[in-house]
């Protein structure tokens with residue numbers, strides 16, 4: 393019963409092969425934009441919109457598990473969402489990525 397409730401919050405966002413290593417991709421889940429990154433074979437998901445001025449984080453480069461916003465250079469930790477470097481002050485939300493076989497789900 394409880395497992396069914398948990399599964400109901402997982403939304404399929406594609407196949408593992410849809411997320412190229414070393415890059416980010418934007419997906420839409422229930423009208424919410426999320427940036428998904430494949431870093432060293434692991435998938436991380438954070439809000440697509442930078443908390444500074446809504447820059448597109450999926451277009452940012454990633455170094456040391458932190459994505460850099462392409463607009464003004466804020467950096468966010470992909471694991472926690474915390475700000476590593478401003479000008480942004482507020483963290484982005486992070487989302488759990490679940491892989492089942494070749495399918496990728498977001499716990500959102």
Ligand code: FES
Pocket residue numbers: 442443444445446447461462463464465466478479480
């Ligand atoms: S919009 Fe991202 S740093 Fe300004």
